[in-house]
Amino acid sequence: MLDPRKLHLLRELARRGTISAVAEAVTFTPSAVSQQLSALEKEAGVPLLERTGRTVTLTPAGRLLVEHSHAVLEQLERAAAALAATRGGPTGPLRIGAFPTAARVLLPPALTGLTGAHPGLEPMVAEIDPADVSAALGAGALDVALIHEYDFVPPVTDASIETEPLFSEAMYLTNRPSIPDARTDAWITERPGTLCHSMAIRACQAAGFEPRVRHHIDDFDTVLAFAAAGQGVALVPRLAATAPPPGVTLTRLLLSRRTLAAFRKGYGEHPAVRAAITAFHEAITHLRSLSISASQ
Template sequence: MLDVRRLRLLRELAHLGTIAAVAEALAFSPSAVSQQLSVLEREAGVPLLERTGRRVALTPAGRNLVRHTEAVLELLERAGAELAHARTGPAGPLRIGAYPSAVRALLPAALAELASRHPELEAMVTEVDPAAVAGALRAGELDVALVHEYDLVPGEPEDGIALTGPVFAEPLYLAARSAGPLAGHRDSPWITSPAGTLCHAMVQRVCQSAGFSPRVRHRVDDFAAQLALVAVGQGVALVPHLGVDRCPPGVALTRLPLYRRTRTAFRAGGAAHPAVAAFAAALHTAVPAELRSA
């Protein structure tokens, strides 16, 4: 009989690529991961890994087993949701991940609503970039999370992760010292989020669609800080609706025909879990009506 815990290690190796990364993600030592994968190979009776020096790759049999593992883990998630429904109601810890502007602008109201409806549910929030959400969900560090994508930077599907349709959509604004079209800032210095984030990729794509590449001066992962830098003439920025609630004097906002869309993410099979459903309902009440209809 194949052990589910070892199958999970193989699944993470397929996603993360190295034993060291699996160990870090799941709080194991690298030697423990290697030992458990060796035991899994003996259980399977066929080679699952190919070792070349320090690198490890999955064999065709290993890749097929990962595909079955995804289905097994989804079924277990569904079973857990059904058992949770059999209890009296949502209770216990609910680990929520969200990006910074949602934490500030939406989650306080959503958590207050959640507490009033389900006082036995203990919500715990972690600020996390959407790029790190899939790994945190698979590792069990989060139960549900808010992720976003942009019109020109759609989200990539992740094995083992399910997404709802867009919960809300925010317009994007060009923030500058004076109002004007995007194309007028091809020679301006730009303020963006750090490389590797969806927000940074969005600025690159939007500027490229206008016929130029942005000359990035500052890399700051906080929209309030970006706006503060715009206000003192340090450059221009693209900021979504939730990021402009504290716009300082001297900054002009030009609305663009582009949106940032937020979805709820959770482990595949977990949509019916009462705690996840309760959070989704509470979040809906916290989203302003003009964003829900965007």
């Protein structure tokens, strides 16, 4: 019989690439992870790993087992969710990940509604880039997360993660009527490796040029302050542009950012996760009342 806990470690190895990275994610020692994976190989009866010095890669059998592990672990998540539902209302810690603008605008009203309806819940929020969410959910560091997807950028969630759409928002360009008009400007983007940065670069490439990036800034309030100071142009989502500072004009573009709730497959019906997603949906009515000063 294959041990699901060991299957989880094998899937984490496929996702993270090294035993040390798996150990850090699941708070084991590297030696303990290695021992568990060796035990899984014995249970499977075939080699799952190829070891070359300090490098470990999955064999074809290992990759096949990872593919099957998604369905196995999903069913176990469903079982855990069903058992939790028999215990009554949701209680205890609920670990929520969110990107900064959602944490600032969406989560305060959502958490007010969530804890009001379920006082036994203890929400704990951590800011995280959507690109890191699959790994955090897979390792059990988060129970549910708010992520975003952009035009021009493929989704970053993997096969172990399920999502539920929440809302879509327009993107805006600062101080220029269109992206092609910003061809010769300096640009303000987020850090390389973030979805926001990839979106800005690819939107410019779709307009026929490579942007000249001067500043890398993740906080959209700071981005807008830099734009107001004449330090460059930027793309900002509606949530970040409800009150632009003096000196910043906003032009709505035919680009969008979509916000979704993400959770491990099979875990979406867990009472605490479902309560959080319900609170997110209810908080959307607050967001719909927001207005933006923008040229059309």
